[in-house]
Amino acid sequence: MIKYLKLNDNKCVGCLNCTATCSxxxxxxxDPAKSRIKVFPVGLGRHHIVACDQExxxxxxxxxxxxxxxxxxxxxxxxRSLCVGCLAxxxxxxxxxxxxxxxxxxxxxxxACGACVKTCPADALELAEKEDSPASRLPFELAEAARKKExxx
Amino acid sequence: MSAFNRKDFKLLKEYxxxxxxxxxxxxxxxxxxxxxxxxxxxxxxxxxxxxxxxxGKGFGLKLLWDATSPSTKWNxxxxxxxxxxxxxxxxxxxxxxxxxxxxxxxxxxxIPIDSNVGGFFGPYLKFGGWDAMEIQGKADVExxxxxxSNDGTIQFYEAxxxxxxxxxxxxxxxxxxxxxxEKDFQSVAVVSxxxxxDYSPMGLLNFSLYDKRRQGIRIKQAGRGGIGRxxxxxxxxxxxxxxxxxxxxxxxxxxxxxxxxxxxxxHREIIVNDDAQCKMRKQGTAHLMEVMNSYDLLPTKxxxxxxxxxxxxxxxxxxxxxxxxxxxxxxxxxxTMACAHAVDHFELLTGPYKGTKVCVDGPEYETxxxxxxxxxxxxxxxxxxxxxxxxxxxxxxxxFGTMTGFLxxxxxHGILNAERTDGIDLSWGNWKGAAQILHDMADxxxxxxxxxxxxxxxxxxxxxxxxxxxxxxxxxxxxxKGLEQSEYIAKESLAQQGGFYLTNKGPQxxxxxxxxxxxxxxxxxxxxKKAEALHYFPIFRTWFGLQGLCKLPWNDVEPAxxxxxxxxxxxxxHVKNYFQLYEAITGESMTWSELIRQSERVYNFQRIFNIRxxxxxxxxxxxxxxxxxxxxxDEYIAREERYDKQMKEKIGIDPSGRSTAEKVKITRExxxxxxxxxxxxxxxxxxxxxxxxxxxxxxxxxxxxxxxVLQVVNARISGKT
Numbered sequence: 001m002i003k004y005l006k007l008n009d010n011k012c013v014g015c016l017n018c019t020a021t022c023s024x025x026x027x028x029x030x031d032p033a034k035s036r037i038k039v040f041p042v043g044l045g046r047h048h049i050v051a052c053d054q055e056x057x058x059x060x061x062x063x064x065x066x067x068x069x070x071x072x073x074x075x076x077x078x079x080r081s082l083c084v085g086c087l088a089x090x091x092x093x094x095x096x097x098x099x100x101x102x103x104x105x106x107x108x109x110x111x112a113c114g115a116c117v118k119t120c121p122a123d124a125l126e127l128a129e130k131e132d133s134p135a136s137r138l139p140f141e142l143a144e145a146a147r148k149k150e151x152x153x
Numbered sequence: 154m155s156a157f158n159r160k161d162f163k164l165l166k167e168y169x170x171x172x173x174x175x176x177x178x179x180x181x182x183x184x185x186x187x188x189x190x191x192x193x194x195x196x197x198x199x200x201x202x203x204x205x206x207x208x209g210k211g212f213g214l215k216l217l218w219d220a221t222s223p224s225t226k227w228n229x230x231x232x233x234x235x236x237x238x239x240x241x242x243x244x245x246x247x248x249x250x251x252x253x254x255x256x257x258x259x260x261x262x263x264i265p266i267d268s269n270v271g272g273f274f275g276p277y278l279k280f281g282g283w284d285a286m287e288i289q290g291k292a293d294v295e296x297x298x299x300x301x302s303n304d305g306t307i308q309f310y311e312a313x314x315x316x317x318x319x320x321x322x323x324x325x326x327x328x329x330x331x332x333x334x335e336k337d338f339q340s341v342a343v344v345s346x347x348x349x350x351d352y353s354p355m356g357l358l359n360f361s362l363y364d365k366r367r368q369g370i371r372i373k374q375a376g377r378g379g380i381g382r383x384x385x386x387x388x389x390x391x392x393x394x395x396x397x398x399x400x401x402x403x404x405x406x407x408x409x410x411x412x413x414x415x416x417x418x419x420h421r422e423i424i425v426n427d428d429a430q431c432k433m434r435k436q437g438t439a440h441l442m443e444v445m446n447s448y449d450l451l452p453t454k455x456x457x458x459x460x461x462x463x464x465x466x467x468x469x470x471x472x473x474x475x476x477x478x479x480x481x482x483x484x485x486x487x488x489t490m491a492c493a494h495a496v497d498h499f500e501l502l503t504g505p506y507k508g509t510k511v512c513v514d515g516p517e518y519e520t521x522x523x524x525x526x527x528x529x530x531x532x533x534x535x536x537x538x539x540x541x542x543x544x545x546x547x548x549x550x551x552x553f554g555t556m557t558g559f560l561x562x563x564x565x566h567g568i569l570n571a572e573r574t575d576g577i578d579l580s581w582g583n584w585k586g587a588a589q590i591l592h593d594m595a596d597x598x599x600x601x602x603x604x605x606x607x608x609x610x611x612x613x614x615x616x617x618x619x620x621x622x623x624x625x626x627x628x629x630x631x632x633x634k635g636l637e638q639s640e641y642i643a644k645e646s647l648a649q650q651g652g653f654y655l656t657n658k659g660p661q662x663x664x665x666x667x668x669x670x671x672x673x674x675x676x677x678x679x680x681x682k683k684a685e686a687l688h689y690f691p692i693f694r695t696w697f698g699l700q701g702l703c704k705l706p707w708n709d710v711e712p713a714x715x716x717x718x719x720x721x722x723x724x725x726x727h728v729k730n731y732f733q734l735y736e737a738i739t740g741e742s743m744t745w746s747e748l749i750r751q752s753e754r755v756y757n758f759q760r761i762f763n764i765r766x767x768x769x770x771x772x773x774x775x776x777x778x779x780x781x782x783x784x785x786x787d788e789y790i791a792r793e794e795r796y797d798k799q800m801k802e803k804i805g806i807d808p809s810g811r812s813t814a815e816k817v818k819i820t821r822e823x824x825x826x827x828x829x830x831x832x833x834x835x836x837x838x839x840x841x842x843x844x845x846x847x848x849x850x851x852x853x854x855x856x857x858x859x860x861x862v863l864q865v866v867n868a869r870i871s872g873k874t
Contacts, residue, residue, distance in 0.1 A: 062489070064481045065339065065399075066365045085401025086245040086487025087413060091420030100417075102410035105401035138479070143366035146477040146497045148512055 002074035002130050003112045004054040005037070011124035012047040014039055018116035018125060025115050026108070034101055036110040037125075049124065051110040052076060052097040054136075059089035059098055059109075061139035073112070074132070080106045157330040162297065162310040166191035170305045173282025178240030178404045178738045179203065180282040183216065184307075186298060188387055189230060189290030191309050198284055205857065209239030210267045210698040211755040212285040213256030214762060217265060218861075220289060223765050227260040227354075227379070228386050230291045234358075236275055237285040240739050242701020243276035244404055244487075246416025247734055248423060249703030251276050251485020253360060259378040259658070260354035260386075261552075261607055262635040264763045266378025266658050269698055271484025271493065272360025272371075273342035276701075277302055277396035280403050292388035299331060302396040312390040318348045319545040319595070321511060323391060324361040324370045331393045339363045340397035343370070345390065346381035347547025348595040353605025355552035355637070356381030359544060366480055372514050373484045373493065376549040377661050378636055385547075399486060407740030415734050419727075420489045423710050427490070431709045432469065437482075437492035438518035438705075439472040445522070448673060449792075450642045452527040454581060455558035456631055456779055457788050459642040466531035467521055475533060490706050492517075499537055503588045506545075513541045516550075519662065522640035523554020528561060528587055535584030542588060546595040551661075552607060555637035557587045559608045562629055568621045575600040609635045628778040633660040634768065643780040645795075646672040647824075648683040651831050654776040655687055657759040663704070664691040670722055684834035693723070695752035700735070707731075754857045757840075757847045764846060765865045767874065771832060771845045782824045786813040789820070796820055846870060 019035035027034040037051040054076050060068045067082035068089060085105035090098045100107040114127040170193075173180055181203070185194040198212070206215045213235040220233050237254045244250045253275025259266035278286055281302025288298070295312040317323045324343040332341045343361040350356025358381045359372040375381075402409040427433055432440045442464065445451035449459035465471075476494035484493045496513045516525075516536055524530065524539040543550045557579075563569045564579035571578065577589045577600065593601025604611070612630035616623040631638040636659025643649045649672070652665035667686055670676045677683045697704050712726045719725075732743035763769030783789040789796055790813060797808040800816065804823045808816055836843060840851030846869045852858040868874045 061479055062481050064483060064486045084245045084399040084486045085413075087401075087417050088420055088481070088487055088489045090417060091424050091489060100413065102413060142477070142479050146367045146480055146495075146512075148367050148369040148497070149510075 002054050002132060002136060004075070004128060004130065005051045005110055005112050005114070005117070006126040006128040007049040007051060008124045008126070009046070009048050011122045012039060012049055013122045013124070014041055014045075014047040015121060017119040017121065018049075021116050021119045025113075036099065036108050037116055038099070050095060050097050053095070054112060055130065055133055056094060056135050057139050058092045058094065061142060062088045062092045064088070074136070075112045076109065077111050078106060078109065083107075157313070157316065157326050159299065159310065159330045162313060162330075165294075165296070165309040165311055167309075168193040168307040170195065170281070170307065172302060172305045175243075175279065175282065175404050177407050177740050179208070180279065180284050182283065183212065184283045184286040186286065186288050186307070187290040188288060188292045188296055188298065188309070188389055193307055205754055205859070206758070207240070207699040207751050207755065208284055209237040209242065209701050210254040210256055210269075210695075211237070211758075213237040213254055213267060214265060214755065214759055216285060216287050217256050217258070218762055218765075220287060221258060223767065225258060225766075227258045227263065227383055231289060232258045232383060234288045234380055234383055234387075235285055236278065237701075238275045238279040238283075239699055239701030240404070241734060243279050244406070244412055244416070244738065245399065245401055245485075246412050246487055247706075247730075248416070248419055248483070248488045248490045249485075249706040250701060251488065252697070252701050252703050253375070254698050254701065255358060255375040255380050257378070257380045257383045258766070259380070259636070260382045261379045261609075262659055262768075264634065264658065264766050264768050265759060266380060266636075267698060267759075268375040268377045268380060269663070269703070270358070270360045270375035271362070271373040271703070273362045273485070274344050274360050274392070274394050276399075276485065277340075277342050277394040280396045280399070281305065281394075288387065288389070288392075290387065295388055295390045297327070297390055298392040300392070300394045302394060303398065316390065318390075320345045320347045320359040320372055320547060321370075321541075321545040324359065324372060327391055327393050328361065328363055328370055331395055337397060339365060340395050342394050344384075344392040345547070346384050347545050349591065349601075349605065350381035350385045350547035352597050352602045353548060353594055354379040354382045355549045355556070355605060355607055356385060356547050357549045358384055359547065362484060367495070367497065367512060369512060371493065371495065371512070372544055374544065374549070376551060378658060379549075381547045404738050406738040408737040411737035412734065415730055415737065416487070419706060419710075419730060422712060423489045423706070426710055426713060430711065432473070433490050433492045433705065433709050435478060436469045436473045436476070437494045437515075438709075439494075439516060439521050440469045441518045442472075442521055443468040445641070446526070449645070450668060452522050452558070452640050452642055454529055455527060455555075455562040455629060456638075456642055456644075457562070457785070458791060459645075461526060461529075461531070463531040464526070467525050467533055467536065471533055472516070472521070475537075488703070488706075490710065492705060492709075496537055499541070501538060501541065502534070503538060503585055504542060504592045511541060513537045514544060516540045519640045520550040520554070523551050524557070524584070524587065527554050527558040527640060528584065529581035530584045530587070531582070532584065535587075539584060539587055539591065542591045546591060548591065548594065548605070551639045552637040553591070554640065555631050556604060556608050556611070557590060559611065559630055560590075560604060563615060563621070568615050568619055573619065607635065608632050608637055625784070628784045631660075631777055631779055633776060634658070634773055636660060638780060641666070641668060643668075643776065644782050647827055647831055648677055648686060650776050650781055650828060651683065651687045651835055652690075653780065655774050655832065655835050656691065657756065657763060660776070660780075664694055666690075676722065680830055680834040683831060684838040687835045688838040689723075689749070692749055692752045692756050695756045696731070696748055699751060699755060702731075750855060753855045757852065757855060757857050758862065760841070760845070760847055761862050761865050764869050764874070769845060769869075771836070771843065774832065774845060775828070778821065781828060782820050783817055786817060789813055789817050842870065844869075
């Protein structure tokens, strides 16, 4: 199972309560640049919300130190002590949901904690669950296939 | 596998140092180890050294110059192996920033060789606070050098006899022996050679990196010029460096956010463009195979031909299928170009590891061409097996491929036979014969050891011992200065002949690659234009070696709009990335022209180093004729139409009615003249005398007119050396 933040652009009113909640929780500041969820105005009063879907896991496959892992809830998280700050994960993310703050080593992303859900006045955010998929399993299958099973002496 | 622990090794000497944070790319000190006495010395880096030599191979050459004399030979104790890193090296943001630059007096050429290599050793060493490390002296016993960059310890151990000697096993054992625990494997980097490096001057150094997904070590090679032979001559079994805690900004950059921004820009460019361009992420440099073949440039049968219909067997898509896909196969953290591919679970068919399944690092293009098409081997298994054994025995695949191509041609002409090869069948395409040479090399057996001396020695030996025609031997022994040529057909591109042979260290693919520009796109038709290219590109590429950078992210991916620039071959936007990156890390301003100047200083210094060692004459810069034109009549006939046309249009002689022998001779004379004119033009452009010696005026202009350098130059100009 994969726990994730389900996003509904149609309901978003662009109040930025979510980004404020998130950046205050994790960085102790109210700064959209330090939020793990982003909201972009797309015109005509509409908005586009960006946060990790926890499923594509291209970042998990790309990380050279396996600092990006999947926890027991199926959520993609970053182990800061292993991260070397290369930002390859930022580059491979197809939806732009891996963020970094200039000059800080470790990137950050939504970990489906749900803090923002409670502060959203428009029900645009929801904590949800979904099944594993071929995409979500791929990084692990690739690593398993390449593993040196036989160690010769 | 029996597990070793370093505590079981006999500790010979121990030394403590203060780990020093890097400031703006530099530690401003270097490390000197004498493996003979176990003495360790720290040396400060002066502002003058930094300004003149920049870092990386610049520091390597300077330190080697100071440590040796004009009479030093490769196997004298004072010869060194210097590993330099460079100010940009070790950042994790810009793809290709983890190269170690290794410098030594080469057993193949007698002059300095420099070889760049991935793996973790160089950066891990740097993070202990060293811009470079010199290894000098000779040990009495098999020695392992261990450097812990976190706690500031250097230890010399006697290697237990029970340790493996071939790299794929040895580096694995040592990674485990020197890691604190299983989680620490990625913090350990090993440098080692292999058994064949005990005998062959084409011995190389393997630099390891621990691959967490494969749960084992991977290796990259400092391949060219025999530095592994020097390593083994010093009785060093391995060098191990440990560092844990790699972060984005261990260089303490002047502007770390800019380093991130510039790096991320290239990461994105690679992710978006690579699939439509070079497919480095899927195929690595092996993407070139069928491209080279279709342009008649893929070495086939000792560079006699440039293509063959069997190419489909070893084309890029074959390698893409064999390589494990979608793994972060960079040779340093953060390289999204990720060209260091591997074939996993490969079952060996020959040699001591026959029947075992191994991970084969590669092949890269040079290997697939050198031990593939060049030997008329179109079976990917053969290429992989030769690739694997070259690596683990510590043998350079390029020298080995060119050398074995030479042997196979000698076999074809009856100069070699089973009696002379100790029973090894060297018919074209017989990769098992080639593998047997390798096994014999590793075991120290006669023919393997002889073959391992390289084509220069072999050509002389076959003339002397077997009565082979000395001129023919000279013509087909593809080497310059003693180093085997790398794997592109040079004979139809005059500029590429210069690219290979008007080089400091011998014909390699590091300095200039102008075939497409010259032959395919006809962008440099005149001598002046060729000379300009043979000035600019070798000098520009030298810069990567000063900084700890890899060349590939410069032009193996390009901005989508690169073609709109006036000089697309230079990839101007990426050059801009580089000087911005340099500024962001060092805090010092940089321009395109200053970048060239930095390199020019070191390039000329290296030339003068050659001169100091008694080489560096014009005559040292000539190719064997196989690299310039058709040696044999059937070789002429294979491209008769092209050669006849050239004779008529370029030479002004009507080929009709002339015998092939006559036409071969006319072509040869013409091409020799052309090359001579090229040398004149290039030396002139580089600011060198007609004998290839940098002039004092040029040295003054570029800021390399130090007394020690001028002394060597003046002695050469006055005819004393």
